[in-house]
Amino acid sequence: MFKKILIANRGEIAVRVIRACRELGIRTVAVYSEADKTNMHVRLADETICIGPASAEQSYLNVPAILTTAEITDSEAIHPGYGFLSENPQFAEACAASGIAFIGPTPENIRLGGDKSKAKQVMKRRGVPVVPGSDGPLSGTDSAVKIAKKIGFPAIIKASMGGGGRGMKIINNEEEIQDAFFMAQREALAAFGSSELYIEKYLRNVRHIEVQVLADSKGRIIHLGERECSIQRRHQKLIEEAPSCFVTEKLRKRLGELAIKAARAIKYRNIGTVEFIVTPEEEVYFMEFNTRVQVEHPVTEMVMGMDLVKQQILLASGQPITAKKVFKPRGAAIECRINAEDPDRFIPCPGKIEFMHQPGGPGIRVDTAAYCGWTVPSHYDSLIAKLIAYGSNRQEAIARMRRALDEFVIEGIKTTIPFHKRVLENKDFIEGRIDTGFIDRLNNPAA
Numbered sequence: 001m002f003k004k005i006l007i008a009n010r011g012e013i014a015v016r017v018i019r020a021c022r023e024l025g026i027r028t029v030a031v032y033s034e035a036d037k038t039n040m041h042v043r044l045a046d047e048t049i050c051i052g053p054a055s056a057e058q059s060y061l062n063v064p065a066i067l068t069t070a071e072i073t074d075s076e077a078i079h080p081g082y083g084f085l086s087e088n089p090q091f092a093e094a095c096a097a098s099g100i101a102f103i104g105p106t107p108e109n110i111r112l113g114g115d116k117s118k119a120k121q122v123m124k125r126r127g128v129p130v131v132p133g134s135d136g137p138l139s140g141t142d143s144a145v146k147i148a149k150k151i152g153f154p155a156i157i158k159a160s161m162g163g164g165g166r167g168m169k170i171i172n173n174e175e176e177i178q179d180a181f182f183m184a185q186r187e188a189l190a191a192f193g194s195s196e197l198y199i200e201k202y203l204r205n206v207r208h209i210e211v212q213v214l215a216d217s218k219g220r221i222i223h224l225g226e227r228e229c230s231i232q233r234r235h236q237k238l239i240e241e242a243p244s245c246f247v248t249e250k251l252r253k254r255l256g257e258l259a260i261k262a263a264r265a266i267k268y269r270n271i272g273t274v275e276f277i278v279t280p281e282e283e284v285y286f287m288e289f290n291t292r293v294q295v296e297h298p299v300t301e302m303v304m305g306m307d308l309v310k311q312q313i314l315l316a317s318g319q320p321i322t323a324k325k326v327f328k329p330r331g332a333a334i335e336c337r338i339n340a341e342d343p344d345r346f347i348p349c350p351g352k353i354e355f356m357h358q359p360g361g362p363g364i365r366v367d368t369a370a371y372c373g374w375t376v377p378s379h380y381d382s383l384i385a386k387l388i389a390y391g392s393n394r395q396e397a398i399a400r401m402r403r404a405l406d407e408f409v410i411e412g413i414k415t416t417i418p419f420h421k422r423v424l425e426n427k428d429f430i431e432g433r434i435d436t437g438f439i440d441r442l443n444n445p446a447a
């Protein structure tokens with residue numbers, strides 16, 4: 001087992017990793033930017049080193065600074081968290097070249113996970129169902145038109161290196177293809193450094209359901225059931241649940257088998273997430289393979305009674321999976337992402353937290369690095385807390401979440417707590433009528 005781990009991240013996920021390390025008896029090294037001197041992850045770590053100015057490029061994305069810090073602190077492994085360097089295959093390679101364990105999958109796994117059109121192609125060849133569309137990247141508008149005519153409208157153009165819904169363009173008829181193609185190309189190049197695109201049929205009223213997988217270094221793979229992630233705004237997840245109230249025992253078995261097949265197809269290692277879209281008719285299509293620990297991992301931890309971050313560390317140290325049984329969800333868990341944002345317009349609102357009171361009591365978990373007196377910096381993403389409610393069933397989890405949202409006090413900055421209160425009181429949400437159109441209907445009930 002590792003004796004010391006460097007955490008190449010900040011905020012709530014850095015705190016989450018430090019907690020797992022503490023429980024495993026592993027020393028921790030926090031790195032931080034000049035804007036993060038007073039961060040909670042810096043206070044909680046055993047050792048701390050400032051690696052650069054506020055801008056992420058010069059600090060949390062600064063590979064030489066991070067590798068040097070690992071070397072001078074004698075860290076044996078690096079946990080990348082999510083975002084920043086977590087899905088950078090060159091970083092994973094650079095760690096290996098320096099003799100430092102990257103706590104995550106192989107560089108090849110990361111590279112394929114990042115190339116959405118290639119991943120789709122590989123999955124299709126291995127018998128994992130994918131949405132009809134181009135088999136690999138598009139060569140130009142001509143092939144886009146040809147394929148769109150074959151699969152029918154609406155269709156959707158996506159960036160190969162995009163993911164998370166960024167850089168997608170829905171096209172309703174042949175006339176829209178040219179403009180959408182060139183706009184998507186330009187956006188993709190600017191955002192991801194690659195203008196490569198692919199096209200597929202656009203499916204309405206689908207659910208975004210993802211399956212957690214674990215794979216050891218011997219190739220043993222298990223799944224830990226699904227998370228329901230359909231409540232998104234501009235492809236930012238706002239609320240996640242486990243299990244999905246839409247998923248039957250039979251569908252869970254199928255999703256789990258497909259997720260394991262997907263992981264096996266790419267010789268996946270460590271923990272990962274296989275993202276599917278599921279139609280109202282229960283047709284399942286592979287979308288993406290996420291090669292990191294996800295923001296929403298706590299809902300799976302709550303219903304499966306497993307610590308996924310500890311698992312990441314144990315798997316990276318070479319420990320095999322010994323659990324034989326199929327894991328079944330127990331109870332229900334919901335996560336609300338609390339952002340330092342205007343709750344109506346979702347515009348970031350950094351600033352000083354003048355007062356803060358966290359909820360607690362039965363079934364409530366708060367993953368955060370925020371505290372009273374801390375100033376939310378403007379340089380990074382606006383997630384300041386994850387509020388997770390667990391109950392013996394979905395109804396109890398909802399009741400606890402509503403109660404906890406009422407207890408949660410954050411003063412001095414705007415947060416999305418009022419938005420979450422609105423959703424938790426919504427009849428469609430309470431009755432489980434949630435799909436990828438939920439937020440649009442919430443804001444525009446007539447639609």
Ligand code: MV4
Nearest residue numbers: 131156164165200201202203208232235287436
């Ligand atoms: C889709 C889709 C429907 N049809 N692709 C968005 C995030 C990315 N991982 C995949 N996403 C989607 N891809 C096809 N062919 C629906 C989504 C989608 C979505 C779309 C509109 C509004 C909210 C959404 C939430 C999750 C997924």
